[in-house]
Amino acid sequence: MIDELLNTMTLEEQVSLLAGADFWTTVPVERLGVPKIKVSDGPNGARGAGSLVGGVKAACFPVAIALGASWNPALVERMGVALAGQAKSKGASVLLAPTVNIHRSGLNGRNFECYSEDPLLTAELAVAYIQGVQSQGVAATIKHFAGNESEIERQTMSSDIDERSLREIYLLPFEKAVKTARVMAVMSSYNRLNGTYTSEHPWLLTEVLRQDWGFDGIVMSDWFGSHSTAETVNAGLDLEMPGPTRDRGEKLVQAVKDGQVAPETVREAARRILTLLGRVGAFEQAPDLSEHALDLPEDRALIRRLGAEGAVLLKNDGILPLTKTSLEQIAVIGPNAAEARVMGGGSAQINAHYRVSPLEGIRAALSNANSIRHAAGCRNNRLTRVFAGELTVEYFAGTLCQGMPVATERSEKGEFFWFDLPHAALKLDDFSVRVTATFRAEESGEHVFGMTNAGLARLYLDGELVVNGDDGWTRGENYFGTANTELRTPVMLEAGRTYRLTVDYLSPPPKEEGITITALRFGLEKPLGDQAIEDAVAEAAASDVAVLFVGRDGEWDTEGLDLPDMRLPGRQEELIERVTAANPNTVVVLQTGGPVEMPWLDKVRGVLQVWYPGQELGHAVADLLFGDAEPGGRLPQTFPKQLADNSAITGDPAIYPGQNGHVRYAEGVFVGYRHHDSRGVEPLFPFGFGLGYTRFAWSEARASAKDMGADGITVEVDVTNIGDRRGSDVVQLYVKPLSSAIERPEKELRAFAKLELGAGETGTARLTIKPRDLSYFDVEARAFRAEAGDYDVLIAASATDIRSRIAIRNPAVWLAAASDRSI
Structure with missing residues (x-):
């Protein structure tokens, strides 16, 4: 069918398919019955064609870093299925998500929109998300390809990254999305990669994506992210967005006539667009592009559960969970207490069906509303409160x-x-x-x-x-x-x-x-001054426990700008100091899109990081505070003690935030815990860390073999819940090379499993590694190389909590070319 369409199409009609019709739809060819389809922003909802600050209402799910903290691909896949339904309710056939750029620093404005500092954790969650979305006939769009780890001058900045670091860290989630999830669409990033815009980068879009990995879907530009005609088409960019076209149309037709672009190149790009239309069922039934709100009870329940699964309990000296019946007075304090900070800012924003604030959630959870005392204390908004x-x-x-x-x-x-x-x-x-x-x-x-x-x-x-x-x-x-x-x-x-x-x-x-x-x-x-803090202190002093809701909001954690530092904005640190002095029974609930420095940590009894967990924020937080749900999260990003401990923050502006239009990824593969491990920098909280409300006992790990073979090695660990309530634990497997011809990280995450167990229940984590999990990317050989020799398999509860160690051996050098389609 597609060949027949292409044979019938004029050059002008083929070219018309290669740019959007408007902000959200593609161009139809009515003469031949080729319909238009709509795309919609994600990744924590499906907005449709509405404004970033309005439009038809939609279900608001947790942001990506909260999903990263869940370490639960199965649950993320369920979210993908739900998001496909939300996309259909907005008449969309393509969801512009997930975002899989790596947490290189703690300052990226879109840190909240990305899963993790680790490429494997990112990849596994992205694959699950894509499989969920695409199982319902909606295309997922993995983004931003590649090197978009900062928002500073992002439309022109060149991310200068060596190939080894690209292959091992920054490209792996895209590679797995292509090879495992068969993602239907890829979005190029705004930035340049090693001097060339990614939207016109033949090595990236053709050699790596199509030739090495076998990608057969479409590549689209980020919005207004294409800059040329012949260069983008020849490099492998299929779709210029948004429309109407700026660089295609008559310009591309003329480029073909002038010999700058081969007719076959246009035809193949048009083929890929038509193939996408076929994959989303647009030829079988032209999509209904109308929009309506879809508010399902099952979506509400899933959002509430995801909020708990991604919440990370960072500190607890026994104060949590709070006992409802023993609380005569509870002080609910802070700028995020009565405000429902449910999502980050930028293109991820949606018009949520509703927003439940923590104060509303706590009131709903407690039968005696008179027991709740509230004060804001201070503000944390970056912009003046909207009218x-x-x-x-x-x-x-x-x-x-x-x-x-x-x-x-x-x-x-x-x-x-x-x-x-x-x-x-x-x-x-x-x-x-x-x-x-x-x-x-x-x-x-x-x-x-x-x-x-x-x-x-x-x-x-x-x-x-x-x-x-x-x-x-x-x-x-x-x-x-x-x-x-x-x-x-x-x-x-x-x-x-x-x-x-x-x-x-x-x-x-x-x-x-x-x-x-x-x-x-x-x-x-009206600015809040000293009296607001005094009021908060008074409420805390008169209460049995004070729960402080602090952090940031979508004005800080947003597309378009990076954070100035890792401190809590405004007078929040002062508020914490004053409240803890008035009431030592203080719990801090954090809402941020990434790590923060905590000079106040020793003065509080508990710290719960809940990120931006979607429209059920208040209910999910109340569930966690009062023990109706378990905080199931583990950190997807290292929390350093101070900003200077981050691998990208060296004091050299060429490394971060960039200089003269270039930002140099000088740390190479030593990102996140790889940096902290290998450089001996102690974190505040390590990658993979998180506490719970119950206790687990782990058996010694056992391996199916000691020598690595083509089928890999499976490691098993028995985990027993020895507490008195249901809970979950995450078993993490890291590989440590004992010797190497090149500098490698101390260890690298290669597998993980999350187990949910009732009191007294035992489960078994089964983790399989294969030869590639022992490898690094050999640039000269253009291959992944696992050296012959000895390795340790480390079974851990976090990057610093090693529970078991198994010695294995790779008997012979293993090589897999970059063009190897397996992974």
Whole structure:
């Protein structure tokens, strides 16, 4: 069928398939019955074609680092199945997920969106996710291929990575996704790799991906991430996104006529697009692109369970779980207590069906609501609190907010991200908006108005200009680096008085290169001062236990910018110090997208890391605090004692954050625990670490053989739950070479198994390793090489907790060419 279509298509029709029609759909060929399909952002939900801050509601699942902390591929596969259903509810046939870039540093803004610092753990979870999604006839899109481990200058930065490190660390999740999960789509990254944009990198897209690994799906650009015509097509980039095309269309037709691109190259790219349409069933039944909300009880239950599975208990001196019946007063304190921080920021955002805050979850779990005392203590938001209230939004043709509005909408939130406009007469590069609202000040005193805008904007209060986001506009750090840094202005307000707020927004001119965004965000807040901390201290002092909800939110953990450091923002560390001084029975619940420094660790009795676990946040946290669920997580990323202990943070800007358009991965394969092990740097909490509410006894490990053969070696460990409640444990297998011709990490994770056991129950972890698990990548031989000699198999509960050691031997050198299709 596909050959018949290709034979019938004109060159122009084949070319039309190789770029999007708009932001989210492909181009149909109506003459031949070729339908269009829709793609949707993931990875912790399926947003559909809506704005990043609105649109049809969708189920909000835990972010990827929380899934990484679960160490539970089977459960992640179930999530993939559920996400496929969510994608279908948005009319989408392709889900733009999972994200599998490696946690190189603790500062990457998208650290939360990636699974782990370890390529094997990342790969196993990605494979499970993809298999779940694709089992339902929806294509998964693994991203970002490759070297996108930072958000700093990501659209132009060159990640300079040697081939050994690429093959062993950064490419392995993609390789497994292709060879094991048969992923249908790959998304190229924005950055350059060793000087060449990944979207036009023939070694990456053709030699490695297609020739070495046998990938037969499509490669698409990240949005606005292609930069050329002939170069991208010849390198192996099939689909330019979004549309309408900038570099294909007539330009590509002419490139074929001029001999810069062979007709066969276009035909094969078009073949791959048509093959994808066939794989998602688009030829059998043209997709219904309409969108609706799908809120299923089974999805709610799965999200709640995933939240517990990924929560990591970092410290517990016996205070947890809390006993409901013995608590007369519990203080629920912190900036994340009454706020439901359910996801990170950027393109992973969705309009969640609902959000349960920790305070709401605790209230629902306790029969006596009067036993709960609450205080925020301080704020941790990076941007001014977004305006909430009834807003009138008027759209005008042209950029002057003049004449009659073309369209009028209502909104309840002062944030707008326009992919589409509400009327055909409006164009994204030539429209304006007037947003108006009235509000009543609740308190007297100094308030702060803040605004950030991609485009030009001015905010007025009762007709007086308060924030000028027009004159002198310069690019800053918001909206993927397309908006200005937030401008803030203090204003004195009077309690009880009604004010009229107006914002005029003018769309930005189109850009020839890079991302063009039309977005606006404005907010209003009364700063919290010393009294807020005093109030929190008083509530803590009057309670039996204080639970402190601290961390960050999606304004910090977001696409488009990296973190400035690994400290808790705002006055949160001060808040912890003051609360623990008032009540030593303090538990800290952390919400971050990665590691944080903990100078306060010795002063608290418990620390629970819950990441951003989705819409059931509050219920999942209450389950964990009161023992209705087990914290089943283990760290997927090392928590260093201080930022300088990270392998990428050396003080040399060429290594991080980058210099002169290049960031050099000088640490090579020594990322995460590989660095801490091999360089003797003691972590705060090691990779793979996590406590639980029960205890386990492990038997000595036993191996099926002492010599490595083609079928590998299977290691078994019996694990017994010797506690009095159900729980889970993770058995980790690391391989340690006893000698090597090259420098290698002290040990590397090669297999793992998670066991869930009832009280008194015994289970057996079975872990298989094969010759490649002993290998490193030999660049000169262009092959994975396992040297002959002795190795130790280490059975561990974390990177620093070795429980058993088995000596094995590789009797002869083993080589597998880079083009070997097995893994």
